[in-house]
Amino acid sequence: MKRIYIALISLSSLFLLNCSDDYLDKNPISDVSEDSFFLTASDLELYTNSFYLLLPNSSSRNEIFTTDSQCGEIVHNTLSDLMTSSRIVPSSGGGWDWTNLRNINYFLENYEKCEDEAAKNRYGGVARFFRAYFYFGMVVNFGDVPWYDKTMEADDEDLYKARDDRQLVIDNILEDLDWAIANMGDEQYLYEVSKYTALALKSRIALFEGTFEKYHGISGHEKYLEAAVDASQELMDNSPYLLYGTGNPNTDYADLFRAETAETSEVILAREYTEPLTNGHRANYYTLTGSQGTPGMPKMVANSYLNADGSRFTDLADYNTIPFSQETANRDPRLSQTIRTSGYTRVGQSIELAPDLSFTITGYHLTKFVTGSNSDGINQNTNDLPVFRFAEILLNYAEAKTELGTITQDDLDKSIGLLRNRVGMPGLTLANANSNPDSYQEMFYPNVSGNNKGLLLEIRRERRVELYMEGHRWNDVRRWKAGQSITLPLRGIYLPGPGEYDLDGNGAIDTVIYEGELPAGQIEGAKYFQLGTDVELSAENLIDPLPGFNDRTFNEERDYFLPIPIQELQLNPNLTQNPNW
Known part of the structure; x- marks a missing residue:
């Protein structure tokens, strides 16, 4: 974000770098007095700009994309600790970090010193959104x-209170959002x-x-589904947003994600990546090199896409x-x-490209977010x-209305x-869907x-x-x-053993799977x-991207939550560990 990142350069030195990582730190600001700050709209804007660092990003190891790899929605050449059941209780850290909350609460305790009512409404809403x-x-x-809506001194008894019920926390979250709205x-x-x-x-x-x-057996879920319907309905009926489209079903979806500036018709909030003020993200590098885990879509996801006429592929x-x-x-x-399919070309180029098994471990070669060379x-x-879009x-x-039965x-x-x-697909018919549930989807x-x-x-x-x-699947x-x-x-694509393959269907061999020595007289462009080294096949002749990890387990009584670090349990004896950790 151009303007926001400029502001963060000065803000971090005043606020963030003067805050301890410990929520108990009493002095969030050492260089600026609260008596001389929080007085103008610019002050409120400057402080709240730091909150945007809470949003997911896609630099470094592609946080947005790797969220989906955590649960196998994107397959890498290594599996996450969740997928291999190798998570442990950390001694410290582990996501149990309250620094950002303290910064937000400190702002909310001071921002009303500003006499600009419009600024207070706007930035008070921003702070409550981020809380x-x-x-x-x-x-x-x-x-x-624990729910905390204030900053605390080191001797505050609330620092050592037990965890609050999740419904109390969610109710307070929704109250904050309602204030912002x-x-x-x-x-x-x-x-x-x-x-x-x-x-x-x-x-x-x-x-x-x-x-x-609902699915974890907690009573009182209906009011939240109703709140989801109400918030969604308000955006559908009384906002400037709609689905982006130019009438071209074969490109509109892809164009939405490779647009240099996000389509404001659909995107409600975006992260901006603009040189030279910030680093970009690495969607291209992620999918076009062998150093990023060779990501690929698994076959069970590819199988879930319907046929163009709306019928089920898995039938x-x-x-x-x-x-x-x-x-x-x-x-x-x-x-x-x-993903790459027949006729795929890079943005701004005309050369058709087949899936490249050098860069995708499943053969389903990702192209979403990929732009020009x-x-x-x-x-x-x-x-x-x-970050949020109307879709x-x-x-x-x-979903909320279906769960409510309305x-x-x-x-x-x-x-x-x-x-x-x-995308030019037939609509979904309620009666038809309920009369013939998809057994393939039931498997999930x-x-x-x-x-x-x-x-x-x-x-x-x-x-x-x-x-x-887009990072939703694990949640x-x-x-x-x-x-x-x-x-x-x-699993990956179907390859019935060693042989020559025309994966993109253009009549030319682009992929060769061989056993033993590399064949002489290689085909140009292939x-x-x-086999057995670069590519492994299952008994069904589907690519087996990780043959050593086919017997995985998931502990239903433990794995939906993270463990609380050991140090936190020692510091606060009123905290209890999550089940079975």
Whole structure:
């Protein structure tokens, strides 16, 4: 964010670097007196700019993308600690960090010294948004956590209180967001928090909590689902947002994610990456080199994309043994706008490129967020990354209403129907979905039941497809209590043994799988991979990206939460550890 990052250079020296990492530190500011600060709109803006550091980023190791790899939605050549059940209780750290909260609470205790009412409403809303954002992350990771809405001295008894019930924390989160929604103006910002961003976060949090409580057996979940519907409905009916589209179903979805400046019609909040003020992100480098884990889409995700006529790909008897170029033909256009398929070209180029097994461990070669070749170096992507977009709101609305049992065909048409219409897909019919639930989707979500079972499965499919690679999947798995889904076999494309392959279907051999010695007289333009060394195949002749990790487990009584660090339990004897850690 150009303006924001400039402000952070000076702000960090005044506030952040003078704050201890310990929440107990009494003095957040040593260089600036609160009596001489918090007096103008500029003061409030300068301080709140630091809160944007809480948002996910995609520099370094691609935080946005690797969130999905944590649960196998993107496959790397190494698995996360979650996927290998190798997480341990840390001695310290481990995400139990309250520094950001103290900075936010300190602001909220002082910002009303400013006499500019409009500024107080705006930046008071920004601070409450980020307190809600911070606490949502803590609840998602740890469950019950202490609620603090003030800064404290070292002798404050509340520092040693027990964890508060998650519903109390969520209720306080929603109260903060409601304040922001009511008091912030109607201005629309792309890189800054607005009342619309607060509505989007409320929609996300309320849906998470409503479904988490339902599927984890906690009573009282309905009020959160209703809050998700209300927040989503408000954005759908009374905001400037809609789905981006130019009428081209074969490019509009892809263009949304490679736009240098995010499409303000759909993106509610974005991260801006602009040289030379900040490093870019590395979407290109991530997918086009062998040094970033060779990421790939797993076959179980690729299988979830419908056929272009709306029928289910996995209803085909041979869906696991169809050659790649045929498998990816005539499918939901979002598939060919997320991975390399026949006819794929780089932005600004005309050369067709096949999937490259050098850079993707599954053969499903990711292209989402990938731009032109001038951004192929480390951290050289400057296309914006969405943090909230309107498509998520439509999905939240449809899911919350379905979980409440109040969904209608009209609701589907103005939510899921719009998403499918953008890519030229048939809409979703309520009666048809419920009359014939998809057994393939049931494999991921065996605890879905009731009259709307088939529809819920379809909405979850839609969410997986539409939001793929945007960092939502692990939270979805947690709230749906679908942890066993991450133990399913990780597979890639179908390759029936050694041979010559035309993966992009253009009539030329582009991939050769060989055994033993590298063949003489190699085919020009083809890439060669040794079976058993470069590529492993399963018994079904699907790429087996990690053959040593096929027997994975997920502990339903432990793994949805992180453990509280040992040091924190020693410092506060009123804290209790999460179950089975």
